[in-house]
Amino acid sequence: MSYPSLRSFISEEFAPDIAPENLSADLDLIETGIVDSLGVLKLIAFLEGEFDLNITPDELDADLYRSIDLIETMITSKQMKVAV
Amino acid sequence: MLLQTNFQISKTRAFYELLREEMLKTPDAEVGTMTEKANFAEILDLAEIICAEFPEVSSDRDETIAICAEKSPKTVAAILGALSGGIAYAPLDPTHPDTRLTNILDDLGPAVLVVDDSTRGRFEVWARRSGTRLLTLSELPDRVPERVVASGARQSLAAVLHTSGSTGKPKRVLIEAPALDAFQGWIVDEISIDIDDCILSHAPFAFDLSFLDLFASLAGGACIALADTRTARNGPKLVHMMQEQNVTVWHSAPSALKLVAEAARDITLPQVRCVLFAGEPMPGRLLRQLMGIFPNARFINIYGCTETNDTFFYDVPRLDTPDPLPLGRKLPYVDFILMDRTEQPVEGEGEGELWVRCPTMMRGYSDQELTAKATGWRDGIGYYRTGDMVRRDDKGVVHFVGRNDTIVKLSGVRIDLNEIEANLQAHPLVDEAAAYVDKSGETAVLNAFVSSKSDELNSIDLRLYLMKRLPTAAIPRKFMISIQEVPKNSNGKACRRMLEQQLVDTHP
Structure with missing residues (x-):
């Protein structure tokens, strides 16, 4: 599933010159330096607030937030768990 | 003498x-x-x-x-x-x-x-x-x-x-x-x-x-x-x-x-x-x-x-x-x-x-x-x-690392500003580049000013380009892409101090 507000957040916070729709879903956000370790924390805070997710300590691994694809999958799976 | x-x-x-x-x-x-x-x-x-x-x-x-x-x-x-x-x-x-x-x-x-x-x-x-x-x-x-x-x-x-x-x-x-x-x-x-x-x-x-x-x-x-x-x-x-x-x-x-x-x-x-x-x-x-x-x-x-x-x-x-x-x-x-x-x-x-x-x-x-x-x-x-x-290696051969005035340490990682600039300048759409450290906030942040005549160039292009050439820590957090030239001192060298002290309008 796609979450437009996630793209807007990444664009505004980390890549202001790129329009949200131009961020490709598989772009490596870590390797490209768009999101650094501090950025991951900001991103997690955003996910928790925006999507009402509860991120556990072992989910603080930057690898889980490497791309928009991965983050979106995570949001979907976590929201499904909440729904069940 | x-x-x-x-x-x-x-x-x-x-x-x-x-x-x-x-x-x-x-x-x-x-x-x-x-x-x-x-x-x-x-x-x-x-x-x-x-x-x-x-x-x-x-x-x-x-x-x-x-x-x-x-x-x-x-x-x-x-x-x-x-x-x-x-x-x-x-x-x-x-x-x-x-x-x-x-x-x-x-x-x-x-x-x-x-x-x-x-x-x-x-x-x-x-x-x-x-x-x-x-x-x-x-x-x-x-x-x-x-x-x-x-x-x-x-x-x-x-x-x-x-x-x-x-x-x-x-x-x-x-x-x-x-x-x-x-x-x-x-x-x-x-x-x-x-x-x-x-x-x-x-x-x-x-x-x-x-x-x-x-x-x-x-x-x-x-x-x-x-x-x-x-x-x-x-x-x-x-x-x-x-x-x-x-x-x-x-x-x-x-x-x-x-x-x-x-x-x-x-x-x-x-x-x-x-x-x-x-x-x-x-x-x-x-x-x-x-x-x-x-x-x-x-x-x-x-x-x-x-x-x-x-x-x-x-x-x-x-x-x-x-x-x-x-x-x-x-x-x-x-x-x-x-x-x-x-x-x-x-x-x-x-x-x-x-x-x-x-x-x-x-x-x-x-x-x-x-x-x-x-x-x-x-x-x-x-x-x-x-x-x-x-650097002197185990065989006694000496290697160039960088100028001591362009090497900075960010989050414990040593970064040579010259190296970042050289890599940015190798990008076909980049005319000039200056990397500098913005110390105005809570933590020091690595930024880059990039001069380009192209309106096609964006920060993702630059990131994808640098990603293949530099460690992640050496990739600038922010890129200022401008058609303006990189600010220079009277000697014609890029003046990082002007960028660091924000004496230059760094907004695109």
Whole structure:
């Protein structure tokens, strides 16, 4: 599933010159330096607030937030768990 | 004073005598541009004619003859003429702007300014104002004067070079005769220069690179092919010159070899037996091209600076060529120390600022405060602090790491701003780039200002590009992409301080 507000957040916070729709879903956000370790924390805070997710300590691994694809999958799976 | 002399040759006049003696062994060896040639015997005669035009030097003050002329056999004779009179020569680059040159001349106060027809007009007003004699190389008398040993025979200052200073004012570097002598001795030995050689002199005489081209060739009896300003910037002309004058030794900065590589295409130059390069890192791709163009050449990467002349060299292997090339090993007469940040010497493997000491180093700058700043002391011995960070590996080979003033540490990771800039500038849409650290917030942040004429370029392109070339920590957090140029200081170098202090509008 796609979450437009996630793209807007990444664009505004980390890549202001790129329009949200131009961020490709598989772009490596870590390797490209768009999101650094501090950025991951900001991103997690955003996910928790925006999507009402509860991120556990072992989910603080930057690898889980490497791309928009991965983050979106995570949001979907976590929201499904909440729904069940 | 940095240099302490106890060498055979201690005076400028004696250095000239040594060169003359060697040159007379091969009087037919030629020095020439594509249009003007003279042999060693003719050049020595010309040197005496020119020397006779210089005033007697009698005072204890170091005298200089400034030379601002296009490269030609006569200009070489003017240099020898100064040395013959026991006077230092101060070569000025004719391609530099008038104001820079006249400022240098005002400070220097030369006994005579040697010019040629192409430069004379630029200095007539200055010469009148300062009361300095202009000697034009096209208006020399014909008759060779009798040789008299000038009374200036006591002077040991032999050459005065000017190098850009971080303040914008050129630094005057004072070089003594023993330094030139030690250097030519090393080169003649190391690459066995002899009468069958022809060395292409690419650098302007105002650069220390020219010491090799001039003094090692003259002492070794080799011909010199002089690339004047127009030839030096023209790849096809350089290739033509190498073929025409049967050049066997090439010496320049890598950028000039790039011109050759572009022009040569399928041409090979098998007679070239040695290619020496210095002054900037040699790109790996260019080096591979050059090895094809010069199939028989020994490739040598040389490291040095105006203040010390060459101090390290690396014989480049044709197989398994490292990229980047190491600085290699020290010259036989060089002493060096790697100093860590607490000014403790690093033993064995490790990294530190390179301090060197050698017989080829300068007496000092004309500005004693600058000399003191550039001098590091260890056990009562003065070293020249290069400001370069280097690493010594387990085999004792020394590698360049970066300038110590461009290396920053962010979150414990060491980052060289120059390296980031070099990589950004390699992007086809980037005209210029400056990386800098923004310390205004809670944590220091690495940013980059990128100048580009393209409106296609965006931060993702740059990130994807850098990602393949740099560790993640070296990828800037923010990119300011602008059609504006990178802000520069008066010296033409990117001014990071202006960016750091946000004196420039960094918004796109």
